[in-house]
Amino acid sequence: MQAFNLDLCDLPPGVDVLREEVRSFLFETLGSYSKPNRARSWSAFDADFSGRLGDRGWLGMTWPEPYGSSRSALERYIVIEELLAFGAPVAAHWIGERQSGPLLLRFGSDKQQEKLLPGIASGKSFFCIGMSEPNSGSDLASINTHAKRDNDGWVVNGQKIWTTYAQKCHYMIALVRTSGSVKDRHDGLSQLIINLRDPGITISPIRNMIGDKEFNEVKFDNVFVSDSMLVGEEGNGWQQVIAELAFERSGPDRFLSAYRLMVELIRMFHKTEDKHAEVAIGRLTAHLVTLRQMSLAVAAVLETGEQPTIEATVIKDLGVAFEQLIPEIAHDLINVAPNILHGSDYEKSLAYIQQACVSFSLRGGTTEILRSVIARGLGLR
């Protein structure tokens, strides 16, 4: 028996040209972007930069025309891995391009697609995800936010939490209960597109432990959402969310979040000979190369239209472990303290990643949830 089937993927010819285009673009646009800023990876929000990516046609590039340019998933992969390896600030468009857009393409109405996809693809309209609630973290099916029928729409009441960049986004795609009660679990859930400028919405940023205000609490007090903003079918929200999560578990973002610290760590040993550093950096490189090929293999399967859910989950589990290993190895090799205010590039990068990386195994499904998903794939549950 073979638990998983991941085959090495050969990149299609011609991607080198695209890769070089992205590199030149990054050099021109972000040539002076500081190293510690780059360490923030896909957490850094820059609406202007997202707009420029949109202008280049690099957002939603796999989407069919007229919204995208029908490029392959592997071409999109190349663009994304280049952005992340550089440490470009991609947070503004990230969720919309990675999750909301594909969700709307698959389940959204023609009208929703016409209205919303051009904004995502041009890097001007930003989305966030409304899943977690104060009492519903890993147990997502226990959400309480509900929508009641009201003529030609819904009235939403409740609260979402840990909503990344809600304060800067235009829309939230929220998972809400449209019928039944919490006891009905997966039944009776639906996805609604909510314009975050609508009346009745209060967005309060929550400072994280690094001092940044990335995630938010979003309260809904009798917020009206028209019927036209229901995604897919009423009551099918759980299935749609599961499909949506598969878009986010195997990309290069799942192992490159700490890559800029790895780069700064390697730089520290320039022209020095240190056996321990050589061994440690060699090991990290082997992990990086392997994860990238695993992730590419999943991208190739996704391209065929299949859903390699378990394989994608494996990559997130391994990828996060790798990302979290980097600051540990850095600490082990170099006798300096992380310093976010006045440190060297290395010290600042370490300071950010050391603290941020604890969230890597929480966002997008905790390690514990992922391992349970894998165990189910192995037929153990």
Add this chain to the structure above:
Amino acid sequence: MTEISKTLAETCDRLFSNLINNDVLRETELAVWPDPIWQQIEENGLTFAMVNENHGGSGIKWIDCFQIIYWSGYYSVPVPLVETMVSSWFLSQHNQAPPKGVITFFCDGKPLDLIESNNSYKISGIIERIPWGASADYVLAEAYNSNKQVYVLLDAKKSKIVKDKNISGESRDSMTFDKASPMTVIDISDAFRSNSLLVYAALARSVQMSGGISAILDNCISYSREREQFGQPIAKFQAIQHQLAILAAEAAAAKIASQIACRAADLIDVSSGLEFEVATAKIRAGESAGLAASIGHQVHGAIGFTDEYSLHYITRRLWSWRSEYGSESYWARRMGKEVIAGGADNLWADITARL
């Protein structure tokens, strides 16, 4: 997966599962050469799978032969199939028709010295930890001709053997040659200038390990579904499920890492060599091997620690193989040196240019 890969996978899975069982593994550990098994493997053409067609082989690529090596690791095949495959391929790549029979290799110690006298070569010296040296017909060995590195093919029967084993009971013998005449002296071809036999030996062990790790995973899955404690199969316990999830992820990583190196081995004209990819494979598979062995034993409990139960045939091999032809830290140091020398800002470009 290519059609060839699929066929090889099915063939080897079936062949090895028919040939290998606990009794066979136990007997071979007592230094009984399982000749019928070797004959069957040879008759199926596996030893010559990678040999060029003009030398009577099948000319199958590394990425497809991955399946043979992987399944030989999966079933703990207790004969030097992999050593013979690699040696035969290496000879064939150097325009030497490989002989039939068992060929083992030597590439991880001080090379032998080739002495020239009266227009003929003689070799004297000792080589150690040679896989199945006592059962081999030939040994392909690294040697020096003055200051030039060469390979020699020696008649194994002309050596004095002292038997030894690795901890999995696989034969690792020392062979002493006294003024032996090499059958062939091979100058290294340009394509192999930066890839010594050690690189391919390490690659082969990585692939074997990835097979062994998958075997542990499969054993653990079926055992944990059968074994009941506290009134239910232990597979129902989250603690066990998470251990097996980790193991499954490691198995997938080891497999992909060794495939990366096989793919690179098919492109041996790359001037930079394939050390980078082989290091990746040996490091990653070696790390997974250690983890897989400990999870495997933990999940199996006391029965896995018995001689009677089959788990140890795999785990002891994994502990042996991860040390042979360069441990993780040996390859990591080689790789890390290159990465640091290449410069922090060039690493990404280097990785994407290679693969």
